[in-house]
Amino acid sequence: MRAERDLLWAILERAILDALGQSNTQGKRMPTWEQDAKGWLFAHFREPPAWSVEWICEELGLDIQRVRFFIRRKPRHVYYPHRIRDAMERYGYTLSETSVKTFS
DSSP: OHHHHHHHHHHHHHHHHHTTOOTTTTTTOOOHHHHHHHHHEEEHOOOOOOHHHHHHHHHHHHHHHHHHHHHTOOTOOOOEEEEHHHHHHHHTOOOOTTTTTOOO
């Protein structure tokens, strides 16, 4: 279960970094990646399909609205993927081993 949780977090963190304009570690911004990531992060579905941001947040036990609020705040102190999770946890997000459901 830890591997699934880590994979879902990695997907979410990468999308957040892309949306915040931190796609390229060499200092070049990639506007297309930013737009694509924001489109994915803010998409709405009646029934979220597998691998949508809403589905991932549900699997991680996160409130999608709080995640989107976090992104809109554009935290300036977040620069590396491992810090996204730390920053979100500072804003009240915590995960337990039972947060991610078993994939069948």
